[in-house]
Amino acid sequence: MFELDKVGKIYEMRNERVEAVIDVSLKVSEGDIFGIIGFSGAGKSSLIRLMNLLDRPTSGSVRLKGRDLTDMPSAELRATRQSIAMIFQHFNLINNKTVSANVSFPLEIARFPHAEREARVRECLSIVGLLDKLHAYPATLSGGQKQRVAIARAMANRPSVLLCDEPTSALDPHSSQEILDFLLKVNRELGVTIVIVTHQMSIVNEICNKVGVMEAGRLVETFSLANRAYQPVTDIGRLLTRHRDSSFNTQVESRRAYA
Known part of the structure; x- marks a missing residue:
């Protein structure tokens, strides 16, 4: 492969x-x-x-x-x-964007329709058990939660x-x-x-x-x-x-x- x-x-x-x-x-x-x-x-x-x-x-x-x-x-x-998705040691989240916006970011770049982006964000956050953090900001999350958001973001494009x-x-x-x-x-x-x-x-x-x-x-x-x-x-x-x-x-x- x-x-x-x-x-x-x-x-x-x-x-x-x-x-x-x-x-x-x-x-x-x-x-x-x-x-x-x-x-x-x-x-x-x-x-x-x-x-x-x-x-x-x-x-x-x-x-x-x-x-x-x-x-x-x-x-x-x-x-x-x-x-090909990638996650890093230090998460690389966008601090002034919500968890939802962070996960949605690669989908926006790829020009996915809004409704499809919202559905995919929820799906990916569900995979990592963070759907309840949809509107939270990275500063309020633990290190493990930040990395789980990074995984959700990496999975957004179905790599x-x-x-x-x-x-x-x-x-x-x-x-x-x-x-x-x-x-x-x-x-x-x-x-x-x-x-x-x-x-x-x-x-x-x-x-x-x-x-x-x-x-x-x-x-x-x-x-x-x-x-x-x-x-x-x-x-x-x-x-x-x-x-x-x-x-x-x-x-x-x-x-x-x-x-």
């Missing part, structure tokens, strides 16, 4: 040349919750911004359902981006892919768990493919079915968490696979059933 082929990104900073992403090839299948994990500075956030061309790759190609985003005319790329850049890093443990539950719900009930960037192994173990490990701008290994025969080559990979036991699988299945 989502394919990166030898993608690279170089930033020119004054007299410094920084290779943030180096020759990354990656395939994300439809229905995956694909985790990209690594330490700070590994290139994770740079990579996810290349996946929807918020940043344009210096080299390589990005394909969605076989279509090369890096070779699209601007108008076609804007239209295609509507199927096929949701990119998540450290979506729980700014939240307390209870709110983090709520967000993971809602991401599972979006994936399982709505069929949305999710790519989640994180430095937290607990998140990968909680909801991801596949994982890629990044180090110094390179994707050094990828594997399915269900593949018990796989022997990781990185320290992070080895730590992740230590949790692939029956109790872990039972926990994941119970959470998916709940979500």
Whole structure:
């Protein structure tokens, strides 16, 4: 569904040349919750911004359902981006707009009719359990509620892919768990493919079915968490696979059933 082929990104900073992403090839299948994990500075956030061309790759190609985003005319790329949503660590809500207006914002840009926008806003807020906050402002919400609004806004255009850049890093443990539950719900009930960037192994173990490990701008290994025969080559990979036991699988299945 989502394919990166030898993608690279170089930033020119004054007299410094920084290779943030180096020759990354990656395939994300439809229905995956694909985790990209690594330490700070590994290139994770740079990579996810290349996946929807918020940043344009210096080299390589990005394909969605076989279509090369890096070779699209601007108008076609804007239209295609509507199927790729993104949520961020710090929510990026518009503080002087209500919850309803925040969720409606991408629909206004896409010129949806007013009645359709209202119905879709209510539907999306219902998904994240915040219909009662329709007329509230972001300043009155908790961190977890703000991120749930961000998820609702991301789902407004009915995307096929949701990119998540450290979506729980700014939240307390209870709110983090709520967000993971809602991401599972979006994936399982709505069929949305999710790519989640994180430095937290607990998140990968909680909801991801596949994982890629990044180090110094390179994707050094990828594997399915269900593949018990796989022997990781990185320290992070080895730590992740230590949790692939029956109790872990039972926990994941119970959470998916709940979500």
